[in-house]
Amino acid sequence: GENVEQHPSTLSVQEGDSAVIKCTYSDSASNYFPWYKQELGKRPQLIIDIRSNVGEKKDQRIAVTLNKTAKHFSLHITETQPEDSAVYFCAARAAGNKLTFGGGTRVLVKP
Amino acid sequence: NAGVTQTPKFQVLKTGQSMTLQCAQDMNHNSMYWYRQDPGMGLRLIYYSASEGTTDKGEVPNGYNVSRLNKREFSLRLESAAPSQTSVYFCASSGILGEAEQFFGPGTRLTVL
Numbered sequence: 384g385e386n387v388e389q390h391p392s393t394l395s396v397q398e399g400d401s402a403v404i405k406c407t408y409s410d411s412a413s414n415y416f417p418w419y420k421q422e423l424g425k426r427p428q429l430i431i432d433i434r435s436n437v438g439e440k441k442d443q444r445i446a447v448t449l450n451k452t453a454k455h456f457s458l459h460i461t462e463t464q465p466e467d468s469a470v471y472f473c474a475a476r477a478a479g480n481k482l483t484f485g486g487g488t489r490v491l492v493k494p
Numbered sequence: 495n496a497g498v499t500q501t502p503k504f505q506v507l508k509t510g511q512s513m514t515l516q517c518a519q520d521m522n523h524n525s526m527y528w529y530r531q532d533p534g535m536g537l538r539l540i541y542y543s544a545s546e547g548t549t550d551k552g553e554v555p556n557g558y559n560v561s562r563l564n565k566r567e568f569s570l571r572l573e574s575a576a577p578s579q580t581s582v583y584f585c586a587s588s589g590i591l592g593e594a595e596q597f598f599g600p601g602t603r604l605t606v607l
Contacts, residue, residue, distance in 0.1 A: 384553070486535060
């Protein structure tokens with residue numbers, strides 16, 4: 384089945400700096416890649432997603448890039464703010480239409 | 495709209511006890527999912543239901559059973575709870591299997607002693 388690796392597991396950045404989280408996937412048939420944000424004690428919520436026919440997608444301060452050849456995709460957060468502190472999960476949809484999640488990245492934005 | 499709701503919010507069981515986690519959605523979604531979240535492990539799919547009347551195993555189905563009661567409700571049952579099932583359980587739903595945004599419930603924190 385699909386395997387999704389996510390790095391780093393923790394990330395500490397200064398407010399205003401950029402944060403980058405990287406994920407790799409194993410199944411070349413995967414064609415949908417969402418990113419979820421989970422604040423402490425809360426439910427995961429979708430923040431951005433990308434499909435395999437697109438290389439990059441932006442939404443205000445967040446962007447996602449996809450490299451199908453290398454089977455990796457990344458989340459970029461620019462001008463980080465304290466409210467960006469959370470755990471972020473990447474996921475990939477492979478055959479069978481099931482999402483497989485990465486292990487998560489805990490992001491801490493220091494004021 | 496309440497979105498996805500789950501009951502109970504917290505539960506403590508003794509080893510060997512059984513219980514059912516309830517999930518309901520009011521978004522007229524076809525697909526529903528059960529995940530467990532352990533520290534540092536991300537979300538792992540237990541079971542899912544592509545549509546009313548169908549259920550399929552996910553990554554970690556052992557020790558669990560599910561019932562898609564109707565389009566709105568999808569329950570998860572632990573027949574004989576074990577300490578290894580201590581986790582936070584999330585239910586989710588989506589309009590289309592897999593690809594569309596999955597909306598998560600608030601979660602159930604389960605401790606098995």
